[in-house]
Amino acid sequence: MGRESGRENQSTGEAGIPGSRVWPCVTVRNESPARVTEAGEPSLNPKAILELPLKSLAQKLEDEELSLESVLGSYLEEALKVHKKVNCLTDFLGECEEKLQALKKLKKTERGLLYGVPISLKDTYDCKGHDSTCGLAQFLEKPAAKDGVIVKVLKAQGAIPLVKTNIPQTLLRSLKWHLAYLLLRGTCSQF
Template identity: 35%
Template sequence: MTHTLPPTPTWKPTVYAKRQAQLAAIPEAWRLPNPPATPTPTPTPRSTDDILHEQEPDPLTTIRTSDILTAQELAWTETPDTTTLLAPLAAGQITSVQLTTAFCKRAALAQQLTKCLTEIFFDRALARAQWLDEELARTGQPRGPLHGLPVSIKDRFDLEGVDTTVGWVGLIDKPARKSSSIARLLESMGAVLYVKTNVPQSLMMSDSYNHVFGQSINAFNRQLISGGSSGGEGALIGARGSVLGIGTDIGGSIRIPAALQGLYSVCPSRGRVPWDCSFMHQHYMVPPVAGPMARSLASIEHFMASLLAAEPWTLDPGCIPIPWRTELAQKPATKKLRVAIIHDDGVVKPQPPIARAMREVERKLVEAGHEVIPWPATALHEEGTALWTKAILADGGQHCRYLCDIVGEPLIEGMVVGTEEDELSVEEREKV
């Protein structure tokens, strides 16, 4: 009896070519001799003890013992604060080429261990770093508050001449014609952009997996996920392949990966960080926001202060013209703070480590002399969740179906994508 194999989906050769191009962007000297395969999901849940006691080295250990980075490059990339690197960069004590090379090498290693990257453009980054070094030597002045600093960005932002696939096969080989406002602003502040980071197929999942680049995994344990949708950014920064990255958030997409990799982050109010995207990207009723991710609070504070000092509203009219007002965060001299705290919203019960952390926060606030007011769970929380979900699914999945149909790519199970029953009319959207 003859068995006929099913034909290869027409989109898979495109994915293969994209992955080969991605690998080719990593110099041979920066490649691990035997990179581990991406772990496959198990059919049944595994115990925490099994996961924590894996014999396979974690990504950080592998990177630190690979001998691909020099001792100086290891020290630079292990530095948690951008401010610690920016001072010697501005003084010419470190060149941008040196630092960019270090982070490019470490990002290449992180990619081989966590699948955190989408677009890799090291040559372009090093050319810009060289230009910044020459400008500093010529003028004696840094080119901005981020002069010479390598900065990573999520594959949600356009960079001229570079793909923004957002995890869709149908968007491969469609490079952006112009850069997003945040990319332009970062470069005007002196940053060196060198990589874009992985996302889930629809951007609507607290994981980062797609058919193009595969599954991003955790920087500390390869048996765990990195979160999403800014999961590639979280894994890259967690692996010290970036000291500062820009993610996006609509329902936890910055906050979840930051939590899973022990990072600091800000999911700001709408209009604080420049945000725009091309017509090929989905537009939601609930507006997403962009925000920084880093390994220290000082890095976050420096970025936000520098960004708003650059008056981004002159570049992006969607930004609100309000400076970074640190005085609002100063402790009142004559009165205590009044803080409301909710331990359980009645919709999702916090897991024990989160519940413990919340109790610890409450205790420390009380010990510091502040007034803590318990916030009761009501039906409003569940109602709010339902409204958010309705707004997110309002297009009935039309945009995702369109992107799938470009090449016949299947939709990945688990993505938060609407159906025809979820589609809302203009009138229904107004009511929501």
């Protein structure tokens, strides 16, 4: 099937992220971002970009003090670093580079409040062409037919969704509740 996510070409790359070997904007090794930041400001420190509060980041992007490429590249690189440590990414939203190019064509009067701001989405939010598993295997390989309302609003305001992150806390909460319930009721001894 021709899905927008390009999953038919996906495999787990060096970073352990689905589709990481084909990530368009960053490399999967311990190198700097590839294509996106080559065109950006080479002297910029990604850490300085990542430490900006949302309001400041959005303002600098709107005023073109920062390029869309340098910000997206910084966030993608950081997402890879964090994923290598805690295994948090479930999907890469490859269309982020297309969204970036579309945003660059907008007039200043057409830009939304989140113009160019990279965002990660929890796995529960539908993003067209991508699975929303909620951590459950039964929802694998069932990509969303369209973007969910929250994703539509974020995109309409100029945000760039770049990755989906897992939600293990939901599963653990359920397990802990059941164990706590069993222990309090004294029913564990029956097993």
